[in-house]
Amino acid sequence: MTAARVIFAVLVIALLGFHDDGEPSWGPRYLTAVFALWWVFVPAGAAQARRALVVGLLAAGAVVQLL
Numbered sequence: 001m002t003a004a005r006v007i008f009a010v011l012v013i014a015l016l017g018f019h020d021d022g023e024p025s026w027g028p029r030y031l032t033a034v035f036a037l038w039w040v041f042v043p044a045g046a047a048q049a050r051r052a053l054v055v056g057l058l059a060a061g062a063v064v065q066l067l
Contacts, residue, residue, distance in 0.1 A: 012033055
C-alpha cells in the first residue's frame with residue numbers, strides 16, 4: 001500500500017500546468033488529491049503522537065488560516 005501512495009504522489013507531482021503566458025507552472029493545487037489521501041491516516045498518526053504535539057500542530061494550522 002505504501003508503494004501505491006508513492007506512485008500516486010509521483011504521478012500527481014509530474015503534472016505540469018501552464019499559465020496564461022505559456023510558462024510552465026506548478027503549485028500546491030496539484031497536491032489536493034494527495035492531501036485528501038493522507039488525511040485518511042491522520043487519526044492513526046494523531047493517536048500515536050504526544051497530545052502536546054497534536055494540539056500545537058492544530059493551533060499552528062488555525063493561526064495560519066486566520067492570517
